[in-house]
Amino acid sequence: MKAHLTRRYMFSASHRLHSDAMSDAENATTYGKCNNPYGHGHNYALEITVSGPVDESTGMVCNLTDLDTFVEKEILDRFHLQNLNTVPEFGQAVPTTENLSTSIYDILQRGFTHAHLEKVRIEETMMNSFEYAGGNEIRK
Amino acid sequence: MVYLTRKAEFAASHYYHNPEFTPEENRRIFGKCNNPNGHGHNYTLEVTVKGEVDPRSGFVVDLKHLKEVLNREVLDAMDHRFLNKEVPEFFTRIPTTENLAISIWQRLAPKLTTAHLHRVRVYETPDLFVDFYGEA
Numbered sequence: 001m002k003a004h005l006t007r008r009y010m011f012s013a014s015h016r017l018h019s020d021a022m023s024d025a026e027n028a029t030t031y032g033k034c035n036n037p038y039g040h041g042h043n044y045a046l047e048i049t050v051s052g053p054v055d056e057s058t059g060m061v062c063n064l065t066d067l068d069t070f071v072e073k074e075i076l077d078r079f080h081l082q083n084l085n086t087v088p089e090f091g092q093a094v095p096t097t098e099n100l101s102t103s104i105y106d107i108l109q110r111g112f113t114h115a116h117l118e119k120v121r122i123e124e125t126m127m128n129s130f131e132y133a134g135g136n137e138i139r140k
Numbered sequence: 141m142v143y144l145t146r147k148a149e150f151a152a153s154h155y156y157h158n159p160e161f162t163p164e165e166n167r168r169i170f171g172k173c174n175n176p177n178g179h180g181h182n183y184t185l186e187v188t189v190k191g192e193v194d195p196r197s198g199f200v201v202d203l204k205h206l207k208e209v210l211n212r213e214v215l216d217a218m219d220h221r222f223l224n225k226e227v228p229e230f231f232t233r234i235p236t237t238e239n240l241a242i243s244i245w246q247r248l249a250p251k252l253t254t255a256h257l258h259r260v261r262v263y264e265t266p267d268l269f270v271d272f273y274g275e276a
Contacts, residue, residue: 059234
């Protein structure tokens, strides 16, 4: 039988929202306080949902140790306590939480093979969150 | 269509062990969860039902009915229990969060008459939960 498993992780990082495609005035208008050249930070909560048939011999969709090990090495080591503007994944992209969601989704999609990736959800603050399922509809 | 979610909490102990695995395999796959004396969690359960709103009552489901079924079929059986030793389906099935969600669905689905079960969500801890939608 198919089940969905969601694991929640925390990481902290700083960023500055600034687009080279805009003038300074446009950047200031578009991003407001987030355009501060010195940056600012958040405690991000990351939820990763994977799915698959529950293995009868283990009772699991996938072994949590495999997911935790992958996330620690490929995501948390890369983003936790970093300035997102300096993380290569973003290149020239603005490190909004939208772009962070798609980057993290892509890292998992490329490298995590133990279960099917359903979606990534990120809370930037307690007041806003972002979900990405690779372009698929999000199931509630 | 309106979706309604009812939340409940229960506390239970469990351990993970497959008698077909060697002791080494059990330890490697299940880690600390393989301790035969068990360990416990405060589980949070969210049951979501869906249906059309009845024009006379304004309800999707009578919450009193949902609560009674939930108490009788799930909480009475699992709250303050050692799942492996006291809940029959876990005599043979490993009581992982995945299997708990499936088991709770199987206990509730046949008993809910006025609303359709949409999702069973079981939180083992605040940072780990499983959703089951009744899919084969």
